[in-house]
Amino acid sequence: MSREQLLDQAGSRVIDLDIEGMTCASCVNRVERKLGKLGGVEASVNLPLESARVTVPADISDEQITATVAAAGYKATVRPSRFPGTMPEPTERADSGLEAGPTVGLEGDAAVGDHPGSNAAAKLRPRLIVAAVLTVPVFAISMIPALRFPDWGWVAAALALPVVAWAAWPFHRAAAINARHLASTMDTLVSIGVISAYAFSVGQLLADPRMTAHPAAEGMGSGGLYFEVASVVTTFLLLGRYLEATAKLKAGDALRALLSLGAKNATVLREGREEKIPAGQLMVGDVLLVRPGEKIGTDGMVLDGSSAVDASLVTGESVPVEVGPGSQVTGATINTSGRLLVRATRVGSETTLAQMGRLVSAAQTGKAPIARLADRISAVFVPVVLVIAALTFGAWLLAAAPAVGPDGVRAAFSAAVAVLVIACPCALGLATPVGLLAGTGRGAQLGILIKGPQVLEDTRTVDTILLDKTGTVTTGRLAVEGIEGFGTHTEAEVLGLAGAVEHASEHPIARAIAAAALAVEPGHDGAGPAAVAGFRSAPGGGVLGTVKGRLVAAGRTGWLLDNGITPSPAQQEAFAAAEDSGATAIWVAVDGEPAGIIRLRDTLKPGSRAAVDRLRRLGLRPLLLTGDNAAVAAQVAAAVGIPPQDVFAGVLPEGKVEAVKRLQAAGATVAVAGDGVNDAAALAQADLGVAMGSGADAAIEAADLTVMGNDLGHVAQAIELSRRTLSTIKANLFWAFFYNAVGIPVAALGLLNPMIAGAAMAASSVLVVANSLRLRSFGR
Template identity: 55%
Template sequence: MTQHIELDVGGMTCASCAARIEKKLNRMPGVEASVNYATEQAAVLLPVGTSADDAIAVVEATGYSAELRAAPVPAAHDAHDAHDDHGHDTHSHFDHDLELLPAATGPTDPRARRIEAIRMLTRRLAVSTALTVPVVLMAMVPALQFPNWQWLSLALAAPVAIWGAWPFHRAAWMNLRHGGVTMDTLVSLGVLAAFGWSLFALFLGDAGMPGMHMSFTLFAEPGSGADELYLEVAAAVTVFMLVGRLFEARAKLRSTDAIAALLELGAKDASVLRDGVEVRVPIGELVVGDRFVVRPGEQVATDGRIVQGESAIDASLVTGESVPVEVGPGDAVVGATVNAGGRLVVEATRVGADTELATMARLVEEAQQGKADVQRLADRVSAVFVPIVIALSAAALVGWLLVGAGWEVAFTAAVATLIIACPCALGLATPTALLVGTGRGARLGILIRGPQVLESTKRVDTVVLDKTGTVTEGRMSLAEAVPADGESAADVLRIAAAVESGSEHPVAAAIVAGADASADALPAVESFAATAGDGVHGIVEGRLVAVGRPEWLATAWGIRLDRPLAERLTALEADGRTVVAVAWDGAARGILAVTDAVKPTSADAIARLRGLGLRPILVTGDNERVARAVAAEIGIDDVRADVRPAGKADVVRALQAEGRVVAMVGDGVNDAVALASADLGIAMGTGTDAAIAASDLTLVRSDLLAVGDAIRLSRRTLATIKANLFWAFAYNVAAIPLAMLGFLSPLLAGAAMAASSMFVVANSLRLRRFE
């Protein structure tokens, strides 16, 4: 028995910090932990006998703070807080985020802490920049070097090197106390070394003499002595590092706001009917069973089922689906969608953390906490990176001294090596792309379960599609009732509906609805039983009645259709109808045809899947003629018909045995095993909880076009991750040798290091424009 907890971790400043915490947690007996630098969270699996307090204590003993993470619950915000009148996302404006904190935000809220940290970092950067600019100008332009200019330069640079760089110094010291080194160690060493050299030159060398002048070069020159100042290096590197840290912090806040944006979509309050009177109550007071009114233009307060009224529901804020959907009594509606038409009365079916909006937020959060295999490689590199860089810096210093190049060349190479190294880019490469990709997917109604899903989408070459509810509307309706000779259509339908009233199958629902009578008006059914994928039977008015597939009646009951019924069945199936036979007293009494219209976007969706290099296969429990009629309509030539629910998983496994990488798309309980068996399970969000739980990708909107969108987004996100990692590795492989060989000054090294992290984050943020 294990316990899964999530921790908010404070104090991490680079990927090396996350690697250290993860290593410490995983040393605990039986504990499995994954620490994500970008989300500042730790996912921890605790064995029996180990508590959350034990894990928190280990994190704190490593030099960081930790606290249990609260579960995401929809916030009470009006839709206009998150969107303008045109539906545009106003939370993308970062300054607006800084000014408008959620009212419920407390002092321990991670988002509030991040925003406050960004404010402090912004102030530190502004002051440091104002002091650094004249220092750099005096060092670069000899004409500005008036008598004793170097002492003014010291007065301006000292606050920057000490106070401006204090976050790096403090983190380096805290890590050193716990026996560790991180990115902050490299920055702190570089800044203090440049500042210390300058103090030595001013007070013990010749740099403090009146009339001292210094020419600016990007590369150190052999033979230079202790009369050179590095104040501009200490100050400018600090500013570059602060710029990189601020850019990184703002990007992380933006990318993790996907969850906050989802939860803020909901309505603030609802008009609940109490004894026939409308009472306005906060959304948090709603309970299951409450009936509330939704007027035109208002948001649906929570998930529910319409009990009165007809309208069109605009779900674009939640699912990205642009076309409003017509709804009426009995239809389910999702919280945060907008009533675009008439007055509705809705009965709440799910509230609070159980709503679809909260479920979406949990799925996105779980995905953002995961790590891909490529990220684990980057984490292992980051864990040993800093000690190696310090050793290489020392080697550069000693090497240049041994060849007689002089102290300044040796010192410049050593400091540049310290500053140029950038494990932050490695640590940010995967999480930032994953954060932005999953966040963008959530706004488009695409929920990605985790980074391993991205790697699966790249390899998939075959898509297996369930028919009902996936390719078709999933709302069957009775098309025709055909009685046998001597029977009436009304009687055949009435008796069949009585038996089918005990079933939840879509065909059964269509037959019952077609009988145009409530369940109370139908004859009672006794000894009801169902055979999965075949049919149902029971006793109605003293007669044993069976309703199901004609093949099932023939094999299990020995009942066959007469020629007129068989000929009519063939014609109906050729038109794409699903046909069931009705029998009692040992003879076939008629057939019932139901139809399930193909979704208008299905044919276009199949074409797009082919454009992605995927081979579509239609799998259905319907017979061959019906299946092929539907397949021909949407452009699929590979059809697997007469497949029982358990057989769908067998189809997937058979394709895998042929060497294919299979994606399965479905929405029903009988699809769950196949979804779990596939290399990539894709559940339509309108489907069952079992199907969604077994899937890797969940599509909130019931549109097959979203399958292609999901695969494109996943592949784009994976490509971004790989590009980020390539840049991060290539940057370090190329830059560190150049610094050691003296081709880079510390000033250039600082700028390049900040630029590398900014490049990785900016490249990831491009995913926000995915359409």
């Protein structure tokens, strides 16, 4: 059952867990399988974040979930959420309305407010230092005969004991916990290998105390003793874990930086007085005073003042945006110049920043389809390796038959330990989630939100992209270009009457006409346009109302005809000429007779042409989709380099969905980029929906990718980043599979020293994380 189906069930909810003790892909798979056995429960476990997102039906309690995780051998705690019904919050505390939760380190001690990477690194550091300090002399006296002294083996045993017992304790503890549940993980392999090497060596000393009685005994090398193997392997694996922890911390830096952007305090006006309060206490309707240089405390609308707002931290756009009365502003953006009064429209979990955090966190916690293969392998990997190690030991003993001497036993033991150590599937468990951490985190810095891991796969297959014209390719801000009056009606009269009736509408065309009319004639005593009586409108048609006793209609040709107004042939010819020029033409009729035409024109966004070329270089076929007439569409298409046959003009919202379906039926894999409410259905129908973040919430909710900026180039950048992240994950998985596929047989053949195997295993995990961190430089 899919997550969406589960959420559709009555009472279904999503909870976030912090899980202690997971170390590899086998742990992840075990927790997911255990939770999946509960009816109606679906879980996605993230190893780097040491967390799980679980969809839970109403009849299953939090206690049942945590008990099930405990039955799998791990400890889980439910992360509290301040906002019931929302997606669980990331682990980092921020003043953006997001709640922090506890995280855990390698050994499972909760540390509230810490990131898993920093907590784990802090716990590993003393163990790593002790192991390194003691391993150096053990390695030296074991491998260099000139440094030996009488009974050096017992000294090596004493020095190696703290390394094997205390420094390697996290491996032994995790192995023991899983063994009690008849399970095994990579810690099982490490623990068995280290304990076997040490115990075998002590047994050799007890069986023959004379073997190290003389300094030159056994010549170069440690003979039948493997104290240096146990110590070096432990040290290398701890070093690998430590480097992983610090690298994973860097991979999550972007999300933590995003969530720390919110303003800590805000100045509100209450009863005529200024009052500074924590931003988390803001309520909808509060009026904020934002001075130059201050962050805007929350999402809102400008009531008074004008300024340039730097939104680069949220949208990735470097050019400040001019705002004034009526402009929408986003919390965490910076007021660069003028003094603003802003009414709060969204607070807490509803702010843009909080929504961004939830989207990024959800994407990082999710699981890409490509990772399912790793899950299936990890489920049986460790038991198979244990069997291979046992077979390797037996095969070497059989090869040395019929007289198996000390050399045969040593060779068999060394090969078996090397198999155990080289096979640890750390890299397998890190390949996908660390790549997602780095990729989605970098996207957040650029104002690109990837809704989930499945999106990465979708961007790879998309070959066609439908671009909504208004607000995506063009600015969406219409301006009156010209006016033509008929008969005795002057241009000023036509604009004034149309502006008055259009002032009651929220349509972009209406706002443009109303703004132009107010600019020419501010109204009586500056009070605004004349009053309108009997106002009515039709979506996509026009408006009608009585202004100063005169019935005024403004809109498309069909709107005039619907109201019994028929233009003359000459007037129709003038209207057609206006549309043929690429302008949007609007009829204005007064008292049942056409009074004039108003021409408006949308402006092309500066980077649209370059963005279309960039999309084409990505292997996509750009098509233009618009509700405007063919002449307007053709003009815009020519300006951005889209051929006429790739233009869909005069398309209503339901027609946009049909256009997507037609292309899909023809075999195309379709992406749609749009920003309006009327694009939401098409975004949902598309194989990949890309919403412009400056647009409507409905569009963002329906989309798979959201770009917070206004530039079409960000759409191309979002697709590039998604594809780069997917290719990084694939490279990580290839390396993890290749490493084990080559390393295990080499170790079984006795061609790999256990110490080298330990170093190689640690290096493989670090390599996977380092490869993922390259995504942090994307777009620079």
